[in-house]
Structure formats: structure tokens, C-alpha cells
Amino acid sequence: MTVKVTVTGAAGQIGYALLFRIASGQLLGADTPVTLSLLEIPQAVKAAEGTAMELDDCAFPLLRGIEISDDPAKAFDGANVALLVGARPRTAGMERGDLLQANGGIFGPQGKAINDHAADDIRVLVVGNPANTNALIARSAAPDVPAERFTAMTRLDHNRALSQLSAKLRVPVSEIKKMTIWGNHSATQYPDLFHAEVGGKIAAEQVEEEWLRDTFIPTVAKRGAAIIEARGASSAASAANAAVDHVHDWVNGTPEGDWTSAAIPSDGSYGVAEGIISSFPVVSKNGRWEIVQGLEIDAFSRGRIDASVGELIEERDAVKELGLI
Numbered sequence: 001m002t003v004k005v006t007v008t009g010a011a012g013q014i015g016y017a018l019l020f021r022i023a024s025g026q027l028l029g030a031d032t033p034v035t036l037s038l039l040e041i042p043q044a045v046k047a048a049e050g051t052a053m054e055l056d057d058c059a060f061p062l063l064r065g066i067e068i069s070d071d072p073a074k075a076f077d078g079a080n081v082a083l084l085v086g087a088r089p090r091t092a093g094m095e096r097g098d099l100l101q102a103n104g105g106i107f108g109p110q111g112k113a114i115n116d117h118a119a120d121d122i123r124v125l126v127v128g129n130p131a132n133t134n135a136l137i138a139r140s141a142a143p144d145v146p147a148e149r150f151t152a153m154t155r156l157d158h159n160r161a162l163s164q165l166s167a168k169l170r171v172p173v174s175e176i177k178k179m180t181i182w183g184n185h186s187a188t189q190y191p192d193l194f195h196a197e198v199g200g201k202i203a204a205e206q207v208e209e210e211w212l213r214d215t216f217i218p219t220v221a222k223r224g225a226a227i228i229e230a231r232g233a234s235s236a237a238s239a240a241n242a243a244v245d246h247v248h249d250w251v252n253g254t255p256e257g258d259w260t261s262a263a264i265p266s267d268g269s270y271g272v273a274e275g276i277i278s279s280f281p282v283v284s285k286n287g288r289w290e291i292v293q294g295l296e297i298d299a300f301s302r303g304r305i306d307a308s309v310g311e312l313i314e315e316r317d318a319v320k321e322l323g324l325i
């Protein structure tokens with residue numbers, strides 16, 4: 001069966017890195033043909049058409065069609081996977097309320113269009129920032145879609161954490177298991193080394209406490225800003241790569257003996273307020289994310305998780321106040 005993948009913000013820089021990977025089969029696997037649906041704002045439709053021409057020119061055997069639209073109802077019609085990348089970035093002088101309001105104007109209507117038009121098995125990954133709260137807005141506009149189908153991306157943070165630890169311990173990334181990002185995709189996120197394992201032993205016991213606290217956590221949490229500083233533009237290829245990883249694992253399952261990180265609607269596990277879209281340690285089984293249960297959380301981790309979850313609760317309360325959820 002051909003899978004329809006809708007990508008919003010398709011003419012943006014993440015879109016440009018993402019679409020070719022989807023069309024080449026890396027999102028869903030080498031046996032799954034795909035149709036791409038590109039959603040853009042009217043001013044960017046022409047640029048999306050240019051990207052579509054380039055996709056054609058790759059002659060990808062799995063790519064069975066490309067649709068381009070500025071109408072969410074059309075773009076999400078029959079969609080099986082939705083990658084919500086396009087968002088309103090914060091610009092100079094913009095207050096947080098303005099940012100949330102502007103994004104509410106994007107993610108509310110897109111959530112409703114998904115509710116009304118997408119396929120029954122729709123899976124949604126929100127990449128556009130503030131990703132967790134944009135996912136919450138979209139989810140609340142889609143009451144007929146099971147809440148668990150709305151997720152937000154913390155896989156880039158997860159991959160950044162793997163890479164930093166790999167460099168520190170001089171081990172290949174493949175030797176690191178059970179990394180976790182908790183909370184919000186923001187500077188308050190908590191990359192957790194107390195459950196991560198390297199060579200079967202707890203990672204936190206293999207690094208200095210100061211490095212963990214003063215280097216590792218802030219480097220991972222502020223990596224997005226460091227990339228903007230260095231590149232003059234935010235992460236694009238690495239963000240697209242993380243989106244591919246997230247959906248690939250969601251559909252195909254996580255490897256035995258390991259887990260990953262994804263922001264999914266909380267069921268109250270680990271004291272995280274029910275309903276907010278928070279990052280957890282997760283496994284994917286039979287096409288569904290499940291939160292890894294039974295981890296012991298010490299006082300240090302508790303404080304960090306609570307701080308990030310506190311920020312998510314503030315964002316939720318702010319969008320509630322604005323009538324966006």
C-alpha cells in the first residue's frame with residue numbers, strides 16, 4: 001500500500017533536507033511506496049514546486065506522486081503520516097503570548113484538518129517550535145483522533161546527547177543504550193545519564209559529576225542555539241534526520257534492549273501532568289509508543305524533570321488562557 005506523507009513547511013530548510021530522505025525510502029523502509037503531500041503558505045508554493053521538480057529529477061523508485069497545496073484540508077486528505085514542520089518563528093520584539101497566538105493560528109486549523117480529512121491510522125510528528133505546545137494545540141483541535149497519535153520531536157536532542165557522550169567516553173554511539181530526554185524541547189530539557197548505559201554500565205558512573213552537570217546537560221540543551229550562532233540558521237539536516245528516526249521507529253519498532261526519546265501525551269507516568277506532551281523514555285511496539293516504566297528517579301533528576309515539566313504546564317496554561325486549547 002502507498003503511504004501518504006504530508007509535510008508542512010515543505011519549502012523551508014528542514015523540508016529541503018527531509019523530503020528527499022522520505023522519497024528515497026528512509027522514513028518507512030525500502031518496501032513502502034510513498035506519495036508526498038507538500039503544504040505551504042501561498043507565497044512559498046512556487047518554491048515548493050521547485051523542490052518537487054528536483055524530487056522528480058531523482059527518479060526515486062518508491063515515490064508514487066507529489067501533491068502541493070496551500071489548503072490544509074487538501075494536503076491532509078487521506079494522510080497516513082503528517083510531519084508538521086512549518087511554524088511561526090519568534091521575531092524581534094515578539095512576546096511569548098504573540099508567538100503562541102501566531103502558532104495557534106497554524107496548528108489549530110491543521111489539527112482540525114487532520115481530524116476531518118486524514119486516514120484513520122494518521123500519525124503526527126510536530127517539529128515546528130514550540131514543538132510540544134504546538135502538538136498540544138493540534139491535538140486538542142482533533143478530538144476524533146486518538147491523542148497518542150500526536151507527538152513532538154525530541155529525537156534531535158536525544159541524538160545530540162548520544163553524540164556528546166560518545167565523544168566524551170570515546171565509544172561508538174552504537175555502544176550507548178537507554179538514553180533519555182525528559183520534558184520540553186527547550187533549554188529546560190533534561191538529558192538523563194542515570195539510566196543510560198555504556199557497555200552495560202550506567203553512564204553517569206563513567207563521567208565526572210561536574211562534566212555531567214556543567215558541560216553535558218547545558219551543551220545538549222543549548223545545542224540548537226549554538227548551531228544558530230555558528231551556521232547563521234537553525235539546525236536543518238540534523239532536524240530532518242531526527243524526524244526520520246522518530247517516524248521510522250514509531251512505525252517499525254525500537255530495537256530490543258534499548259529505548260529512545262519522544263514527546264508524547266502524558267498518562268501521568270513519573271508524576272508528569274496528564275495530557276501535556278512531554279518527552280519520556282519510550283519504546284515503540286506494534287506501531288504504538290509506550291513509556292518505559294519503573295525507572296528510579298533520584299532527587300537530582302526529579303528536580304530537573306519537574307523544572308522542564310513546569311515550563312510545559314506554563315505553556316499549556318498560556319494557550320488555554322488564549323483560548324487555543
Ligand SMILES: NC(=O)C1=CN([C@@H]2O[C@H](COP(=O)(O)OP(=O)(O)OC[C@H]3O[C@@H](n4cnc5c(N)ncnc54)[C@H](O)[C@@H]3O)[C@@H](O)[C@H]2O)C=CC1
Nearest residue numbers: 009011012013014039040041044086087127128129156239
Ligand atoms: N523540534 C526540533 O528539534 C527542531 C525544531 N525546529 C523548528 O522547525 C521549524 C521549521 O524550521 P525551518 O525549516 O528551518 O524553518 P524555515 O523558516 O526554513 O521553513 C519554515 C517553512 O514553513 C512554512 N510555513 C509557515 N507557516 C506555514 C503554514 N501555516 N503552513 C504551511 N507552511 C508554513 C514557511 O513558508 C517556510 O517555508 C521551526 O519552527 C524551527 O524552530 C528546528 C530544528 C529542530
Ligand SMILES: O=C([O-])CC(=O)C(=O)O
Nearest residue numbers: 129223224225227234235
Ligand atoms: O531553536 C530552533 O529553532 C532550532 C531548534 O529547535 C533546535 O535546533 O533544537
